[in-house]
Amino acid sequence: MHEHLDDTAVIQMILQGQQAAYATLVTRYQQYVFTIAMRHVNNRELAEELAQDAFVKAYKYLADFKGNSKFSTWLYTIVHTTCLSHMRKKKDETILLEEEKMVTISDNSYEQKPTDKLEQKTQKQMLENAMKHLPEAEAQILTLFYQAEQSIEEVGMIMGLTTANVKVRLFRSRQKLRDVLESKYSRELV
Amino acid sequence: MEQNEEIERQIWEFIDGTCNETDKVRISTLVATDAVWIQLYNELAILHSMIPEHLETEQPSMRFTQNVMEAVATTQIAPATKKYINKSIIRGIAAIFMIMLTAIFGYALATAHNDTNSTNLLPKLNLNNLNFNRFINSNTMMLFIAVNIVIGLVFFDTMLRRKRTQQTH
Numbered sequence: 001m002h003e004h005l006d007d008t009a010v011i012q013m014i015l016q017g018q019q020a021a022y023a024t025l026v027t028r029y030q031q032y033v034f035t036i037a038m039r040h041v042n043n044r045e046l047a048e049e050l051a052q053d054a055f056v057k058a059y060k061y062l063a064d065f066k067g068n069s070k071f072s073t074w075l076y077t078i079v080h081t082t083c084l085s086h087m088r089k090k091k092d093e094t095i096l097l098e099e100e101k102m103v104t105i106s107d108n109s110y111e112q113k114p115t116d117k118l119e120q121k122t123q124k125q126m127l128e129n130a131m132k133h134l135p136e137a138e139a140q141i142l143t144l145f146y147q148a149e150q151s152i153e154e155v156g157m158i159m160g161l162t163t164a165n166v167k168v169r170l171f172r173s174r175q176k177l178r179d180v181l182e183s184k185y186s187r188e189l190v
Numbered sequence: 191m192e193q194n195e196e197i198e199r200q201i202w203e204f205i206d207g208t209c210n211e212t213d214k215v216r217i218s219t220l221v222a223t224d225a226v227w228i229q230l231y232n233e234l235a236i237l238h239s240m241i242p243e244h245l246e247t248e249q250p251s252m253r254f255t256q257n258v259m260e261a262v263a264t265t266q267i268a269p270a271t272k273k274y275i276n277k278s279i280i281r282g283i284a285a286i287f288m289i290m291l292t293a294i295f296g297y298a299l300a301t302a303h304n305d306t307n308s309t310n311l312l313p314k315l316n317l318n319n320l321n322f323n324r325f326i327n328s329n330t331m332m333l334f335i336a337v338n339i340v341i342g343l344v345f346f347d348t349m350l351r352r353k354r355t356q357q358t359h
Contacts, residue, residue: 015267022262026255031247038248048250055258056265063270068356124244131245146242152208160354171202175195178237 003028007071014062026055029072032148033079039139040083042132050086054079073154076144080158130180138173145170197227201234 003024005013013021033054037047058065058078065074131139137159144150144158156166203209204217221231 019262020259023255023259026258030250030254030258034250034254035248044248047248048254051250052254052258052261056261059262060265060268062267064268122244123240124246127240127244128246142241142245147245147247149242152206167203167208170206171199174202174234174237175198177241178233181237 008067011062011065011071014059022059025071025075029075030055032072033075035143035147036076036079036140037083039143040087040136050083051079054082057082069157070154072148073150073157076148076150076158080140126181126185130177130184133180133184134173134176138169138176141166141169142173142177194226194230197230198234201227201231204231205234205238 005024007025007028010021010024014025030051033051034047037050037054038044041047041050054075058075061078065071131142134142141155141159144155145152150158152166152170153163155161155170156163159166161169200209200213200217201221204214204221209217217227220227222228
């Protein structure tokens with residue numbers, strides 16, 4: 001309905017009382033918000049719950065968005081903090097989940113059936129699997145930089161890091177991703 | 191190994207466009223002429239284009255937007271922080287405190303001046319007999335430094351918080 005309008009215009013409409021216009025922003029950013037949440041929790045149901053929570057919070061405090069940064073940067077900051085506070089609360093459960101995740105990953109990676117190997121030949125799948133081998137914070141930084149198209153400064157704002165720190169972490173994340181791809185899929189990549 | 195890592199770091203800065211103009215010219219020459227740089231640049235450039243191209247975003251359920259809109263329907267937009275934190279109110283409270291303190295201090299001074307015959311006066315202080323060495327020792331110095339450190343940390347914390355808040359918005 002308001003797809004042609006930019007974020008600022010849509011926000012103005014919402015602040016003037018047109019609540020339905022918020023659906024435009026939700027549709028526009030739901031994939032990125034959900035992906036960020038997934039990188040944190042790696043559980044679809046939980047990620048959806050956190051993404052929804054972040055959208056509701058963003059709506060509630062929309063009047064506080066001053067437009068000094070992009071709306072997406074502001075929104076991803078809310079998603080990031082929502083996920084972090086959830087993980088702090090559920091720290092023990094998260095550790096168990098991570099262990100489970102590691103087992104699943106190692107199962108998928110090292111004991112692949114021939115059919116699985118065939119399925120994982122595409123670059124997309126290789127990359128997805130390699131991303132799962134990265135620590136959560138590193139996968140997060142790559143998601144924000146490459147998928148959510150945030151600049152290094154904006155990634156810093158979202159994650160509460162300095163620009164220099166983001167650069168170092170981004171470098172390490174890409175290095176690790178490259179190492180994983182080379183060690184596990186070197187034959188496919190040739 | 192370390193040299194390769196340094197080359198890799200510089201190439202990433204070149205790809206991201208975060209290096210300065212001088213480095214940009216130098217690295218662009220190296221990636222066009224030096225065999226080691228050429229090979230590494232090609233590998234990194236492939237990875238750089240591969241990530242956004244092949245890494246897909248996750249899709250939430252079909253009902254996601256509807257769920258959010260249903261949750262939002264019962265939510266009120268909170269007024270902007272700057273609207274309910276009114277600076278004039280804070281200044282007003284500060285002014286009231288200042289007036290009260292001035293009034294108390296003024297009253298105390300006025301009363302002390304009018305009551306010269308009172309025996310309830312403070313003892314006279316002779317600064318010549320005051321031995322400052324009694325007060326300046328290692329303990330007082332440590333206390334003085336500790337208080338200053340605490341004040342410094344409080345100031346630094348306030349400054350960082352303000353900076354962070356500005357960055358968030």
